[in-house]
Amino acid sequence: MDSATRSSAFTSLSRDAERNLIARTRPFAAQDTRRSWWEVGTTFAALLGAIALAALPSWWPLRIVGSVVQALALIRSFILVHDYLHGSLLSGSRIAKALFHTHAVLLLTPPRVWTESHNHHHANTARLAASASGTFTTWTAQQWREATALERLAYVVERHPLVMIFAYPLAFLGGLCIVPFVKHPLRYWSAGFAVLLHVTISAAVFHFGGLGVYLTAMVLPLSLGYALGAYLFFSQHNFPDVALREDPDWTHASAALEASSYLACGPVMAWFTGNIGYHHVHHLNPRIPFYRLPEAMAAIPELQNPRTTTLHPxxxxxxxxxxxxxxxxxxxxxxRDVPASR
Structure with missing residues (x-):
């Protein structure tokens, strides 16, 4: 089915049909506590093992392998934090709260900053009139034509691939920590604490491990992990057959089905990315635990013909x-495809 046909099919859903579709996802929002703790345990075991591999061997090619695995494990651990903050993973556990809030700070995603911006993202995905808080700014052709040269430059810079490549210092350290703390130090004190803790850990790793360990166990895995994470976030809502809507035509279900992609990948990458590639299912119901997203897609026919992308170059x-x-x-x-005038 081509994109035009898919778009017509989804937008033709009545409000009752959309409510019914969302209701049919709710059984999958029930988590298995033992399964959840198993996923947490295996994730952090993989992360700690990768850190050891990136720091301890004397043969540097093996440490590089450890860096890459650590970067991927960091992405998966971030998905666990993401799910916890959505209330879909171990939400009633005090141990989980301490673990995930601590890990969020270590990942340079202070819970309060992330939750506020990410909730806005979920409530406004594909709405052309919404502010860009929590996501990449997307202009219309008219906005591009009417913008000043300086405004255009800012827009181009924000969406440039180099910004994703350097997401570690720009988006996470800067955008999620330094900027919120400078603007509202009392409200976002944890963002300032995250920066202080990060600098302290960085200095300790460099002092006790030396430059080599600092590069392979910290700089390289964080740079790779944040870069891939930033691209995943970008591509989940910026793909060739995405459909954006003005407010009168916007609905939660259409935003999930038309403007949230399915990342087709193998089981290894699906594990490391925490099934976030099932993004259309996640946006339809963010209370579904990441390990039940494939199950929900397999059970609900309307979710089985998603707008798809891959990690192929x-x-x-x-x-x-x-x-x-x-x-x-x-x-x-x-x-270059935007006409110079209306």
Whole structure:
């Protein structure tokens, strides 16, 4: 089925049909506590093992392998924090709260900052009129035409691939920690604490482990992990057949089905990314634990024909080339495809 046909099918759902669809996802929001703790235990065991591999061997190629595995394990551990803050993973456990809040600070995603911005993202995905808090800014072709040169430059910089490559210092250390703390130090004190703790740990690793360990056990895995994480977040809502809507046409279900992608990947990457590739299911009901997302998709026919992307270089490039929303054409286009006048 092509994108136009899919778009027509989803937008034709009545409000009652959309409510019914969301209701049919609710049984999958019930978590298995033992399964949840197993997923937590295996994730942190993999992360600690990868850190050891990145820091201890004397043969540096083996440490590089450890760095890559650590980066992937960090992404999975972030998904666990993400699910906990959504209330879909061990939400009633004090131990889980202490673990995930601590890990969130270590990951440079202070819980309060992340929750506020991410909840806004979920409530406004694919709404053209909404502010860009918690996500990448997306302009319409008209906004691009009417913007000043300085405004255009800021927009281009925000969506540039280099910003994703350097997401570690720019998006996480800067955007999620330093900026909120500077603006509201009392409200976001944990963001300032995250920066202080990060600098302290970095200095300790460098002092006791030396430059080599600092690079392979900290700089490289964090840089790789945050870069891939930033791209995943970008591509989940910026892909060739995404559909954005004005407020009168916007619904929660259409945003999930039309503007949240399914990342087709193998079981290894699905494990390391915590099934976040089932993003259309997650946006339809964020209370579903990550390990039940495939089950929900398999059980509900409306979720089985998603807007799909992959990590193939061809698809990555296709996502990165999308710049602005052209409402007349009903799709994302490149800057050069925007006419100079209306």
């Amino acid at each position: 061809r698809d990555v490039l296709a996502c990165l080339r999308l710049n602005v929303w052209d409402g007349k054409r009903g799709r994302m286009v490149r800057f």
